[in-house]
Amino acid sequence: MTPRTRHVLIAAALLILAGRVGRAEPPGADPTRTPIAQLEERLRMQQERIAALEARLDETRQQDLAATRVEALRAQVRELLAEQEFREALCPPSTTAGYDRGFVIRGSDEKFLLRVNGRIQARWTYYQTRRENRYLSPGLRRHDRAGFDMQRIRLTFSGHAYSPDLTYRIDLRMDAPGGYDAGIQTAWVNYRVADELQIKLGVFKMPTVRAQMIEDGNLQFVDRTVQDAVFQFDRGLGVRLWGSLFKKRVDYFVDVVNSFNSFTAATITPDPPEMDNNPGIVFHALWHALSEQPGKDFAWQADHEIHEYPALDLGFQYAFNDDAGDQRATRIPFPRPDPHGPGGFGLTSTNGLQIHQFGWDAMFKHRGFSASGEYVLRVVDPRGERPLAAWTQLTGQRDTTAQHGAYVQCGYMLPIPGLERKLEIVGRVGGMSVLANGREGTWEYAGGVNWYFRGDDVKLQADVTKVSEAPITSSPHSLVNVNDDALIFRVQFQLAF
Numbered sequence: 001m002t003p004r005t006r007h008v009l010i011a012a013a014l015l016i017l018a019g020r021v022g023r024a025e026p027p028g029a030d031p032t033r034t035p036i037a038q039l040e041e042r043l044r045m046q047q048e049r050i051a052a053l054e055a056r057l058d059e060t061r062q063q064d065l066a067a068t069r070v071e072a073l074r075a076q077v078r079e080l081l082a083e084q085e086f087r088e089a090l091c092p093p094s095t096t097a098g099y100d101r102g103f104v105i106r107g108s109d110e111k112f113l114l115r116v117n118g119r120i121q122a123r124w125t126y127y128q129t130r131r132e133n134r135y136l137s138p139g140l141r142r143h144d145r146a147g148f149d150m151q152r153i154r155l156t157f158s159g160h161a162y163s164p165d166l167t168y169r170i171d172l173r174m175d176a177p178g179g180y181d182a183g184i185q186t187a188w189v190n191y192r193v194a195d196e197l198q199i200k201l202g203v204f205k206m207p208t209v210r211a212q213m214i215e216d217g218n219l220q221f222v223d224r225t226v227q228d229a230v231f232q233f234d235r236g237l238g239v240r241l242w243g244s245l246f247k248k249r250v251d252y253f254v255d256v257v258n259s260f261n262s263f264t265a266a267t268i269t270p271d272p273p274e275m276d277n278n279p280g281i282v283f284h285a286l287w288h289a290l291s292e293q294p295g296k297d298f299a300w301q302a303d304h305e306i307h308e309y310p311a312l313d314l315g316f317q318y319a320f321n322d323d324a325g326d327q328r329a330t331r332i333p334f335p336r337p338d339p340h341g342p343g344g345f346g347l348t349s350t351n352g353l354q355i356h357q358f359g360w361d362a363m364f365k366h367r368g369f370s371a372s373g374e375y376v377l378r379v380v381d382p383r384g385e386r387p388l389a390a391w392t393q394l395t396g397q398r399d400t401t402a403q404h405g406a407y408v409q410c411g412y413m414l415p416i417p418g419l420e421r422k423l424e425i426v427g428r429v430g431g432m433s434v435l436a437n438g439r440e441g442t443w444e445y446a447g448g449v450n451w452y453f454r455g456d457d458v459k460l461q462a463d464v465t466k467v468s469e470a471p472i473t474s475s476p477h478s479l480v481n482v483n484d485d486a487l488i489f490r491v492q493f494q495l496a497f
Contacts, residue, residue, distance in 0.1 A: 113159035119217050119496040121152040130485040149176040165192040177475040200240040203263045207253045207284035208233045208319055210361035210374050218300035218456045220411045220426045222463050222490040226444045227405040227430050229477040231376045237263035248294040255282040260321055262328035276324040284317040303365040304455050310366045317359040323350040333471040334395050335434050345471045345482050352389025354381040368413035375406040405432035424450040443468040457496045464489050
């Protein structure tokens with residue numbers, strides 16, 4: 001018996017008892033009537049009340065019975081749907097396609113997803129340089145350069161397979177630095193054990209300098225800084241352990257790779273080997289000190305969201321490599337000996353060197369203003385083995401040498417009515433020094449303007465950069481010759497989907 005039924009029966013009993021002992025006259029009773037007539041009237045009223053209570057009791061019983069049947073039916077449906085064969089027979093899996101941050105194909109069971117993205121950067125560059133470059137053999141006059149390049153053409157396939165926790169990504173590159181030949185740029189699989197621990201295997205961009213942790217298409221300038229060209233370690237082949245801690249306030253990355261700046265060297269090859277047995281190690285930690293969207297506020301450099309709250313990220317990085325024979329070793333600048341005075345860089349490899357690199361970075365956004373900065377210190381330590389490292393042969397140095405560099409970059413979305421989130425001005429200053437033998441370094445000054453048609457997906461950028469003495473060569477960074485005193489004008493249009 002349900003509680004509701006019990007309450008109805010108790011109420012009925014009380015009404016009957018009240019009728020038997022009550023002294024009040026029923027409505028409209030005639031006091032002149034005989035006692036028998038009065039009793040008959042009371043009996044009739046009690047019978048009507050009892051009939052009404054019985055009707056309500058039957059209704060309650062029917063409702064309780066219906067509820068019990070519905071619950072039993074639901075339990076049977078849940079049991080049937082728990083069986084995979086029945087579920088697939090009733091609702092066979094289907095495939096849907098559309099656009100969701102890329103062209104997407106997904107299964108209705110959410111086990112598989114494929115997302116296709118692309119990016120095209122069409123760039124015009126004017127490179128004006130000092131005609132004399134006494135450090136560049138044969139040291140004759142150099143000419144300016146101007147023309148168009150397809151600096152980056154990318155096609156990306158990403159998604160998950162068998163489970164949303166098992167993700168993958170493959171990037172194909174076809175651009176000017178590679179002669180427009182198609183090739184693999186990124187290829188990895190990632191398994192999420194928990195938010196605090198994920199494992200990535202394959203070819204991926206290493207989290208060294210902070211600018212490398214931001215996609216090529218989400219930059220405020222046409223390209224990254226001169227400091228990035230010197231201190232970044234690009235991509236490696238290996239394993240990454242990473243995750244988010246303290247309610248996603250802290251992200252960490254630990255990479256162990258075959259070598260820096262190369263993933264094409266093979267382990268099993270005829271002698272001589274293409275790489276040594278020493279892995280490269282990279283660690284980077286990010287603290288989202290001020291953020292309402294930890295991990296998302298700095299996916300791009302510009303403040304597209306016009307943050308109403310201050311957003312601040314702080315980071316620290318460390319990289320180590322003991323290079324004992326990698327054929328595709330990292331290029332680093334060295335101070336070229338000069339009997340006539342300080343100045344001048346040369347380029348050599350890290351073969352025979354032990355590298356320790358430390359870095360501190362910060363990014364900030366608020367109300368359309370954005371700022372980022374980074375300081376990197378690299379310690380170069382010759383190992384003293386025979387044959388001597390190229391670094392020692394070229395510099396004559398056997399002791400530890402320090403190289404360091406830094407930059408500060410700012411941007412501001414102009415609050416012009418009707419052009420909100422469209423027009424941005426940017427500026428940057430940076431420098432680098434190798435310190436060895438009192439050699440001077442290089443300075444970079446840059447300014448530009450960006451027009452965002454559709455955020456970073458469709459944008460037009462123009463900038464001008466002054467480099468006092470180029471420490472390295474790099475096509476993406478528009479650095480042609482080492483030691484060029486260059487003034488660089490660039491205009492770039494980007495389309496991404």
